[in-house]
Amino acid sequence: MQNRVLLVEDDDELRQLLARYLTNQGFSVREAANGNDGLSLALGQNCDIVVLDIMLPDISGLDVLRSLRADTHLPVVLLTARGDETDRIVGFEVGADDYIPKPCNPRELVARLQALLRRIAWDQAVEVDAARTYGDLRVEPSHRRIYQDDKPLELTATEYEVLQVLLAHAGSVVRKTDLMQWALGRRLEAYDRTLDMHISNLRKKLGNDDPPRIETVRGLGYSYRVPT
Amino acid sequence: MQNRVLLVEDDDELRQLLARYLTNQGFSVREAANGNDGLSLALGQNCDIVVLDIMLPDISGLDVLRSLRADTHLPVVLLTARGDETDRIVGFEVGADDYIPKPCNPRELVARLQALLRRIAWDQAVEVDAARTYGDLRVEPSHRRIYQDDKPLELTATEYEVLQVLLAHAGSVVRKTDLMQWALGRRLEAYDRTLDMHISNLRKKLGNDDPPRIETVRGLGYSYRVPT
DNA sequence: CATTCGGTGTCAGCGTGATGTAAAGGTTGT
DNA sequence: ACAACCTTTACATCACGCTGACACCGAATG
Numbered sequence: 001m002q003n004r005v006l007l008v009e010d011d012d013e014l015r016q017l018l019a020r021y022l023t024n025q026g027f028s029v030r031e032a033a034n035g036n037d038g039l040s041l042a043l044g045q046n047c048d049i050v051v052l053d054i055m056l057p058d059i060s061g062l063d064v065l066r067s068l069r070a071d072t073h074l075p076v077v078l079l080t081a082r083g084d085e086t087d088r089i090v091g092f093e094v095g096a097d098d099y100i101p102k103p104c105n106p107r108e109l110v111a112r113l114q115a116l117l118r119r120i121a122w123d124q125a126v127e128v129d130a131a132r133t134y135g136d137l138r139v140e141p142s143h144r145r146i147y148q149d150d151k152p153l154e155l156t157a158t159e160y161e162v163l164q165v166l167l168a169h170a171g172s173v174v175r176k177t178d179l180m181q182w183a184l185g186r187r188l189e190a191y192d193r194t195l196d197m198h199i200s201n202l203r204k205k206l207g208n209d210d211p212p213r214i215e216t217v218r219g220l221g222y223s224y225r226v227p228t
Numbered sequence: 229m230q231n232r233v234l235l236v237e238d239d240d241e242l243r244q245l246l247a248r249y250l251t252n253q254g255f256s257v258r259e260a261a262n263g264n265d266g267l268s269l270a271l272g273q274n275c276d277i278v279v280l281d282i283m284l285p286d287i288s289g290l291d292v293l294r295s296l297r298a299d300t301h302l303p304v305v306l307l308t309a310r311g312d313e314t315d316r317i318v319g320f321e322v323g324a325d326d327y328i329p330k331p332c333n334p335r336e337l338v339a340r341l342q343a344l345l346r347r348i349a350w351d352q353a354v355e356v357d358a359a360r361t362y363g364d365l366r367v368e369p370s371h372r373r374i375y376q377d378d379k380p381l382e383l384t385a386t387e388y389e390v391l392q393v394l395l396a397h398a399g400s401v402v403r404k405t406d407l408m409q410w411a412l413g414r415r416l417e418a419y420d421r422t423l424d425m426h427i428s429n430l431r432k433k434l435g436n437d438d439p440p441r442i443e444t445v446r447g448l449g450y451s452y453r454v455p456t
Numbered sequence: 457c458a459t460t461c462g463g464t465g466t467c468a469g470c471g472t473g474a475t476g477t478a479a480a481g482g483t484t485g486t
Numbered sequence: 487a488c489a490a491c492c493t494t495t496a497c498a499t500c501a502c503g504c505t506g507a508c509a510c511c512g513a514a515t516g
Contacts, residue, residue, distance in 0.1 A: 073350040085333050092339035097347055098326070105313050111320035119325055119344075122301040123351030141273075142400035144445060156502060157447050164273070182272040184503095193464090194504060200466055218463065218512070384491060412492095421475090422493055428477055446474065446501065 004028045006047040008038030021106040035059035054080040069095040134167050135227030162198050171226035173217045230405040232256045234275040236266030249334040263287035282308040297323040363455030390426050399454035401445045
């Protein structure tokens with residue numbers, strides 16, 4: 001994927017240096033030497049990410065960002081010579097995604113750009129697998145519910161956690177100590193039968209099938225039978 | 229939104245300092261003093277974002293991140309004393325979202341955490357404000373009124389806020405702490421039953437149906453039953 | 457094979473903390 | 487002063503996680 005980056009920077013030398021580096025790294029680069037041109041290009045919806053210097057000849061990079069944020073959520077990385085930490089806070093408050101002090105290492109700039117683009121790609125893919133399905137069971141984290149054949153199971157908070165962990169590892173064994181940590185949030189102590197009880201109750205609510213959906217792996221833990 | 233941050237840092241003093249600061253800033257904080265505990269907690273799906281030190285007593289923070297990335301896209305901010313730029317590149321390549329060198333200004337840490345969480349919220353935002361109708365209820369923000377079957381409900385100001393928040397998240401659980409913050413504009417303190425009262429009154433005004441339109445999710449919050 | 461022992465299944469009851477709600481108290485605006 | 491309404495108090499209720507007790511089972515041991 002060829003990402004389009006908009007470089008807003010008034011120092012010609014630095015801008016051309018970065019442009020060349022970014023191009024070599026596989027980006028498609030657009031350039032602007034002042035705030036107004038930058039804002040105009042950014043609003044043109046022809047780029048995926050913006051690298052924005054704060055000190056610009058016409059309007060401040062922060063103002064460019066403010067205008068941009070009035071309309072879009074375009075990812076923006078601020079670039080600046082000022083090292084003052086208060087400036088950084090302001091940058092983030094105005095809506096920046098990242099903030100790199102000059103002089104910046106081009107490699108770090110690229111790494112941060114890619115991290116940001118990767119994050120966006122991940123987030124937008126989330127909607128797809130948000131509802132996880134395992135055979136006749138469907139986990140809906142937002143509702144905090146698990147459906148069996150589209151009918152909600154009446155689970156308690158802890159039961160939900162336990163089953164959700166087992167499903168997330170469907171097909172493989174989850175050790176009791178891990179299950180305890182992940183679902184109950186505490187360490188498994190000796191003679192603690194709590195987990196066994198929750199498993200027992202879960203099996204009851206899931207319908208005591210044979211073979212059981214939740215298999216016991218003696219001496220180890222439990223495993224949700226992967227649907228075939 | 230009360231965000232849950234997991235703090236993985238072996239230096240007790242620094243960890244507690246940051247934990248306190250983050251709590252003051254409205255985060256709900258979980259802590260781990262080594263890599264294994266941190267990984268375990270992170271996999272437990274009980275937090276929204278991770279702050280991860282690289283130098284840990286047992287396994288490297290980078291290895292923790294690698295393991296995490298095998299399963300999840302949980303946002304991770306690396307924290308480290310090393311200033312070497314090569315390290316940063318590696319951090320990003322392994323899947324970090326941000327990288328802050330120590331000593332870090334807590335304010336900057338919070339700003340970066342919030343920027344990252346904001347980015348995720350933006351990316352995942354679907355068309356929210358389009359439909360302001362939920363079954364037989366219709367929200368009209370301009371008049372601060374909610375209509376049931378085109379007849380206005382006689383709601384007090386606070387009741388309107390509470391119901392409007394619940395409707396905006398119809399179908400998902402709204403944590404009590406968030407509901408308090410969003411509708412009442414203040415922190416939920418222990419033994420504060422105000423919210424419960426407003427819910428009780430709302431249910432009365434909405435007609436005490438069965439199943440109730442406003443469902444209780446014990447230990448978490450409430451959720452408006454999505455009309456089917 | 458019989459015995460032992462630790463791991464597991466589960467019933468029933470307890471205790472704690474969360475929730476529902478009536479009523480009283482306090483605050484604000486008119 | 488009065489009404490409206492948010493908040494607090496108080497009490498009843500309930501959900502549910504947890505534990506003790508006992509039965510059962512499988513593996514190891516002699």
